[in-house]
Amino acid sequence: MWEPESSDSLQTDTLLDSSLESVDKVEGWVLDAAKSMGFDEDELHSIGIAVRECMVNAVAHGNRYHGKKKVRFELWTSAKRLAMRISDEGAGFDVEGVPDPLHENNLMRHSGRGLLMIRAFMDEFLVVKRQPVGTAVVLVKNLPAVAG
Amino acid sequence: MSVKLTTRQIGDVTVVDASGRITLGEGSSTFRDKIKELVGGGGKKILLNMGDITYIDSSGIGELVSSFTSVQNSGGTLKLLNLTKRVHDLLQITKLYTVFEVHDDEAAAVRSFS
Numbered sequence: 014m015w016e017p018e019s020s021d022s023l024q025t026d027t028l029l030d031s032s033l034e035s036v037d038k039v040e041g042w043v044l045d046a047a048k049s050m051g052f053d054e055d056e057l058h059s060i061g062i063a064v065r066e067c068m069v070n071a072v073a074h075g076n077r078y079h080g081k082k083k084v085r086f087e088l089w090t091s092a093k094r095l096a097m098r099i100s101d102e103g104a105g106f107d108v109e110g111v112p113d114p115l116h117e118n119n120l121m122r123h124s125g126r127g128l129l130m131i132r133a134f135m136d137e138f139l140v141v142k143r144q145p146v147g148t149a150v151v152l153v154k155n156l157p158a159v160a161g
Numbered sequence: 162m163s164v165k166l167t168t169r170q171i172g173d174v175t176v177v178d179a180s181g182r183i184t185l186g187e188g189s190s191t192f193r194d195k196i197k198e199l200v201g202g203g204g205k206k207i208l209l210n211m212g213d214i215t216y217i218d219s220s221g222i223g224e225l226v227s228s229f230t231s232v233q234n235s236g237g238t239l240k241l242l243n244l245t246k247r248v249h250d251l252l253q254i255t256k257l258y259t260v261f262e263v264h265d266d267e268a269a270a271v272r273s274f275s
Contacts, residue, residue, distance in 0.1 A: 033186050058216070058247055065218055069185055115256050123227050126219040126255050133254045 015139050015151045021089035021096055028083040031076035031101075036068040039086050039099075046088060047095055050156060059134035060095070060154050066127040067099045067150050075103030075148055093156055094136075100149040108140045164188040164214070166195045174206040174271045175199055176242075180213030183221030192221070196228040196239075205237035206274040210267070212243030222255055229261065238262075242270050 017023070024046060029035035043064045047057055068084070076082035085100040112119050114126045132138050137153035164181045177195065182188050199207055209228075217225075232239040240262045244252070252258040264270035 036185075055247075061216070062218060065184070069218070069220070073185070120256060120260065121226055121230060123223040124219070126222055129255065130219055130251070 015098070015141060015149075017089045017096060018091070020091040020093070022091060023087065023089050025086060025088040028085055031072045031078050031080070031082050031084060033069075033072065035084060036065060036072055039068050040065050042086075043088065043095070043097065046090055047154070050090060050095060052095075052154070052156065056154070056157070063131045063134040063138075063152055063154075064097060064099075066131050067097075067152060070127060070150070071099050071101035071103070071148075074106070075101030077103065093158075095154045095156075097152045098149055099152075100143060100147060102147045104146065105142055105148045164191050166191065168195075168199070171271050174208055174274050175204045176208045176210055176267070176271075178210045178213070180215075182216040183214060183224060184216065184218045185220035189220045189224045192224045193227070196224075196231060200231055200235045200237065204232075205235070207232055207237065207239045208242050208264075208267075208270050208274075209239060210242045211248055212245065214245060214248055217248055217251060222251060222257065226257065226260075238274065240264060240270060240273065242267055 025042060029038065040061055044057055044061055047060050052060065071084045072078065076084060082102040087098040089096040108128070111128055112125055114122065114129050119125060131152065135152045136155045137151065139151040141149045141151065143149050164179055164183045167178045169176050169178070183192050229239050242264050244263055249258070252261065264273065
């Protein structure tokens with residue numbers, strides 16, 4: 014189970030509807046926080062894509078836009094990193110079971126590239142099965158000075 | 162801002178000037194509808210100018226792929242023009258850069274259809 018570090022300061026912990034409006038809302042919050050931390054424009058773009066992909070997964074694939082299911086969004090910041098946890102109430106999914114979008118047989122598929130893009134853009138990406146139901150996804154982006 | 166699409170004709174090549182964001186929801190459906198409309202209208206040579214696309218997510222990438230396939234299945238060709246560095250990087254990450262024919266020069270891109 015992932016836990017924030019002692020230096021991570023909780024900025025946001027909120028429950029959101031399973032809607033695309035929530036996706037836009039979270040993207041805005043994260044970009045505001047990341048900008049104030051000093052991430053540059055390219056990094057902001059990468060962070061924005063990753064958080065958007067995760068929120069879409071939670072809202073659309075996890076909660077399936079269900080009116081009563083919520084997405085919990087938590088955001089921490091510190092002098093060295095931005096960390097987020099996005100939790101849904103869906104049936105869960107097997108990360109290892111997701112077809113490789115880079116395999117030649119899958120290259121022209123319409124969907125299935127979200128996880129690839131998240132991994133490409135974030136420093137840490139963790140998928141945790143929640144009990145009794147749901148999935149929590151953790152994203153961490155380090156400030157460049159401490160990256161690597 | 163969601164995606165905005167305008168079309169112009171250069172000879173028998175339809176150039177689609179795209180700007181804004183292609184993301185899940187309105188952006189990707191607008192894009193899908195426009196390509197469907199062009200294919201339905203008999204468009205065989207489509208050049209998608211992505212110079213002003215600021216953002217594209219995995220859903221938008223999926224629409225690009227589906228559009229490519231849909232145009233190809235109707236006997237036509239879809240090519241890309243003026244990729245920004247960010248879109249270019251995304252196509253590299255997803256290995257789709259090898260699938261699409263990409264141009265930086267509009268005149269040369271139009272000539273490449275003949």
